[in-house]
Structure formats: structure tokens, C-alpha cells
Amino acid sequence: MNRRDALSKVAILMGGTLTAPTLMAMSRVGEKPASVAGIADFSLTDTQRKIVAEVAEHIIPKTTTAGAKDAGVPAFIELMLKDCYKQPEHESFLEGVTNLEKSNFLGLSATEQVAVLKKLEAETNELMKTYNVKAVKVGDNVDKESMDAKKKGVPFWRLMKELTLSGYFTSEAGIKASFVYEEVPGKFEAIKLKPGQKAFAY
């Protein structure tokens, strides 16, 4: 195998850098149209809602700036799952949240909760490796991500992390707390990064 062949066989695994924000795992290039019919109506119990809120707050806690709960992330997660995801993710998400419910997640101390989530993250990383995640450029400025997790659904932890981050960093509170928000930059120029400088959001 020459160097070129070797290169072409390398998949871009998650954990690498994606150049565009279209990293939603559910985008599948070239897929046939799916039908909305048959999607289970997704909803959470009150206990499950509390678990989702606690997990989201562990991912993006309140510090000197707003946390996930302040930014309305828990409600966003449920809305997104209901409106934008289908049965495989509804099932994998519910499986994950049910597992936490069974292990009395809400009754654990904060330190214990962190330990549970760290273990969950390690397990999810192993699972994701088998899903063959790839980034594909499909337009002038558009990348998409594809993966083989069609039947099983994207794992709970990955969904939680993706939806918590997107819910927080696209919210008004999250953007204004985290970035330098420039609605109308008016110019484009190369600059030097100052120590501790925040990223720009547009």
C-alpha cells in the first residue's frame, strides 16, 4: 500500500477537528427521504427532566457566568429531541436517562454524579469508535458528518453533550457570556490573539 492509498483509508474520527459547525450526527449525506410517520411521541417524566437538567448543568455549570439551566438548556434538549430526532435517538436517549434513574443519580452527591458521568463518557467513547464517524465536505462552505449508528441511535452521553453545548452556546445568555458577539463586523482582517482573548461570535 502506498502513502496515497493509506491516506484515503483513514476515516476522520470524532475528537479530531471539524471545520464547520454542521456537526449534527443525524445528517446523512445522500440518504433517501425518511417518513415522519411512525415516530414515537417523545416525552420525559418529571424525574427524567430533573436528571437531564442536572447532567446539562454538570456539562456547563453556573460559574461567574450563566450555566446550562440559566440559559434554558434543559427545555431546549427536550424540544430538540422531540422535533429534530427520530426513534433511534429517542430510544438511545431514554435508555441513557433510564439507566441514570435506576442508579439513583439525583440522590448521589455532586462528586459521585461527576464520577458516574466520567464513566459514562469513557463507555460512550468506546461505543462511538464502532460507529465510523466521518466528516464530508458537501458544499462551498459546508461540512457534514456521517456515521453508521442508524439502527442503534447516537448514544445518550453524546446527545446530551451535543445538545447542551449547542443549546448553551447559541442562546442569548450563553453567547453574550462566552464570546465577543459581533453582529456586523464590517471588515475581515488577520489579527493577533491577545492572551485570554475570547472567540468572536457572529
Next chain:
Amino acid sequence: MVKYSLILSFTHSFIVYYMNLNIDAVKNQTFDAIVVGSGISGGWAAKELTEKGLRVAVLERGREIKHVEGYETATKAPWEFLHRGRPDNVAAEEYWAGMRTGYTANEEHRYLFENDKQNPYIEKSGGMDWIRAYHTGGKSLLWGRQSYRWNKADFEANLKDGTAIDWPIRYEDLAPWYTYVEKFAGISGTAEGLDVLPDSHFLPAMAMSAPELAFKKGLASKMNRPVTIGRVAHLTKPTQQQIGIGRGSCQFRNKCMRGCPYGGYFSSLSATLPAAARTKRLVMVHNAIVSELIYDEKTQKAKGVRVIDQNTMAVTEYYAKIIFLNAGAFGSTSILMQSKSNRFQNGLGNDSDQLGRNIMDHHLGVGAGGTMEGFDSDYVFGNRPNGLYIPRFRNWGNDKRDYLRGFGYQGGASRAGWNRGVGMDGFGADFKESLTHPGNWSIGFGGFGEILPNPNNRFTLSPDQKDRWGLPQLVFETQFGENELKMRKDMANDMAEMLEAAGAKNVNTYNSDKTHIGLGIHEMGTARMGRDPKTSVLNKHNQVHSVKNVFVTDGAAMTSASCVNPSLTYMALTARAANFAVEELKKKNL
């Protein structure tokens, strides 16, 4: 009755007066010229024909969208979109073709694209991504704005390699018209003096970031290949003419596809239609679906068009001395196909049986990416609506491959945003804080490959499946050929090689085997230009060989595809054809 808006006057704050007129009299439905479609080529036809003194009706099948106030999502903040841009399941089902692009069905953009479920088409063999935009300005509101002249070899390639038929024009025929349209549209870029990518008349170029400049320098020194900033139809330093028409400088928001309230990029709404309206000889008719051309056996010309109002279903006729078809390649060709008469039983101008054949696009979804190290202290201010361009180098000069033609690349470098956190380990306060700073630099380029004309890549009209207006649905048979598939291997590997040579690390290639013709939204072919009426539909003036007062100047006219984005060439072809049409009218040849 077709509701119609008579544009009487125009100032740069875009004041438009409307009159709703109910007119039966034939004389009031008679114009010097009819332009079907208000997209990138239709806007140019309207501008040129009205400025040359003709009274012109532009028939737009979609709804009216007004410049600035019609751009519903243009100034919305990220949090103002319910799903933060993401298409919901209902939208994903309705915009099933748009979903394949990954961006047209998003909440920011969806209002400017058509609902595929309500506007069905049939994929008989292979896949076809037919992305449509039915409203004032058409896809000119949504295009990628990348603007490149074809080179001399592009016009000679079919003849030299024995593919399809020869173009009836050469670069020299189009060069003055490229200059003409560039001066009005405003193309920003850098002159490079390359044969493979002829320079345009440029506005000042956009800047490159530090790692992009390093990549450019590395590629020049290691492989002697040029990299240039994307040539893009954005105003970086507007001329008095552009300011006079109401356009302003690009604001580097990169939210172009929502519509630009500054007129920063070229569209029919920001530029050509206002210019046409200023003459007071433009009548815009919306909701007007042209079902067919009306052929007059005696004069051997088309005397007008038949129109279905998309809302009321009322049928109206409009008459004119000349008719420009600018309905998008498949739109224009399907109108010709539907125009059946005793003389043209298989569609108007279809003596060659070439109508609907040789569908082309640019194939993409293949390239490479990597990381750029050593630029931790470099960043950029502004959201550049543009990238870098690597011109074609394969089958150019002494290079010979086992396939025909070539490809260019578009891409660039950027620092990772908060979304890098999704695939990173960790959570909590430090994790949250770290994501507020720019991440590592990555660099990536995707290829845009030339698709060869192939008569078997075609569409026909369905004999039994109709749309909402009783017009036949389009049936597509479109497959990539061996030439495209061979080329894709180079498109991935060459990019990886260049990235490594220029110093990128962690280089990876990709080559999606799930893309279709149409994904580039560069629909071309189906009513090609040529010298011989036996093998082509249009002559060297974009004039239907057998019906001289009908012109087709959108993507349908293309005889081959080049590897560069096509819109600038449509603009030049349209301005050239409009000039010819008016001269012929003056000579009483039409």
C-alpha cells in the same frame, strides 16, 4: 386574472409603486420582450433589454420578495431560531432534496427554497438533487457567489478530446462580455495572470488568515501551484454605479443565504432588477408559471407564452417580439418540451432530440483536511463569506491523466469553535471556560470536478405524473460516469499531497460515494449551444436554431461544464445574447 405589479419608479431606497390591474385587452399583455424567470440570468436579460429601450415583462413563477424587507431571517440572532437553525422532522421530510445539501433546509434559509414534497420530481435512475427557489431573484439570492471566468481551453475541450459537440463560441467571443458584467456586478479578487483562470475586472480582494498565507507560500515553493483568494461577487469597494443603484459594502457577516440587507453581494434583487426598473420599462409579474410558448406556424416564431397563475390557476397569455427563457436549466427546457405544435411535436426547437440531455453539474463531496500548527497567536476578525481557490492543474500543460478534464478546489483555514467540545472529553467549569476561546487551526479543501456531457444523463416529462398545476413532473436519469469516478481519486489524493507539502498535519481525505448530480446546484445542459441544428438546440447567440425569436441564456445553454462555478458565464452569455437580440430587432430580422 394575473395580479401584476407595475414598477414605475425606483430610487436607491427601493421605492416601488404597485398597481393592481385587471387587463383583458391583448395590447396590454403585449410587450417588446418577455423574460421568463428573474434569477441570475433573467435579471440580466431584464436589465439589458430595458436599458436598450425595450418594454419588458419579467414573468416570475414564484412569489414576490422585496429587497431588504423581504429578507425575513437576515438580521435574526442565533437564539431567535426555534431549533437554532436545525431542520425539524417535518421540514426534513418536506425538504427531502434540500436535506441532501445539508444547509438549504435549515431554519435560516428554508423560506427561500422550495418544498420538495409539494414540488415533486421523479428519480428514475441514479439520484438527482434538484434544488429550487421560486421567488423574485430565484437562486441569485442563494448562490455561492464564487465567480470565475472560463479559460480558453474550456471552450475548446469538447472538440479536442472528442466529447459531445464543439462549442460554437470561443473565449474571445465572451471576454468583452465578462468584463462588461463584472464591472456592474462587482467581483472581488486578485489578478494572478494565469491562463487556467483568466483574471476578471476586480474590486479589492478579501484578506487571508496567517495559516492560509503560509499554505499559499508553502504550496508555491514546494509544488509550484498557485492559491488565490476566492473570486466572489461581493462589494469590497463599491463603485459610484453600484452605490447609485442602492448597494453597499459587504459587512462580513457571512449570512448571505438569508438575503443581504446591504446589497453586499450581487443578486437580481440588489442589482439587475433595480437597474431595469429605473428605466420605467419593466413590468414584473409574479406567481406566473409559464406552461408553454405559443408557436405561430406562419411566422415560424413564438408569438407569446401561456401562463398559469400559481394561486388562482387562471390562464393568461402574454405576447412579445422576443422571448428570453431564464427559468433555470430544467425550468427553461421543460417549457420548451411542453410547447408542442404541429411543427414541433416533441417540444419547441427539439429537431435534434437534444432537449433534456447532457445534464451537468460539478461533482463534490471529495477532498482533504488537516491541521495547521504554529499559529496559536493568530486569529481573524470578521466572518469572511469566501474562501481560498486552487485552480485546476490536472490535464493542464504537460500533465496527462487517465481521465479527461480537471477540477479546482475551494476551502480555507479556520479556528475551531465551541462545537469542538462535542467530540472532546471532559465537562464542567474548566471545560466550559476553555470553549469560549478559539480552538486549533484546521484547514480543508473540497474539489469541484467537471462533469462530462453525456446524452444519457437526461430528464423527460412524465406521461402521467402531474404537479399541482397539471404540468408534467420531471423524470431524471442521472449517473456519474467512469470519468468522474476516476477523477475523484485524484481530487482526494492530490489535496492530501498538497496539504502535506505545505506543512499541514493530521491530513485526512474523504470521498463520499453517496453524492448525486445536482448537489453542486450548478444545473447545466439540456438545451445546448452548437453549430449544427441537427445536434444542438441553440446557436452561437443562444437563439433556438429553428425559432429565431426565442433565446435561452441560463444553464440550459451550456455545451460543457468546465470546473469553475458557472454563474458569471451565464451573466456574460445573457448580456451578449440580449445585445444581439436588440440588434436583430433593429435590423427587423426578428
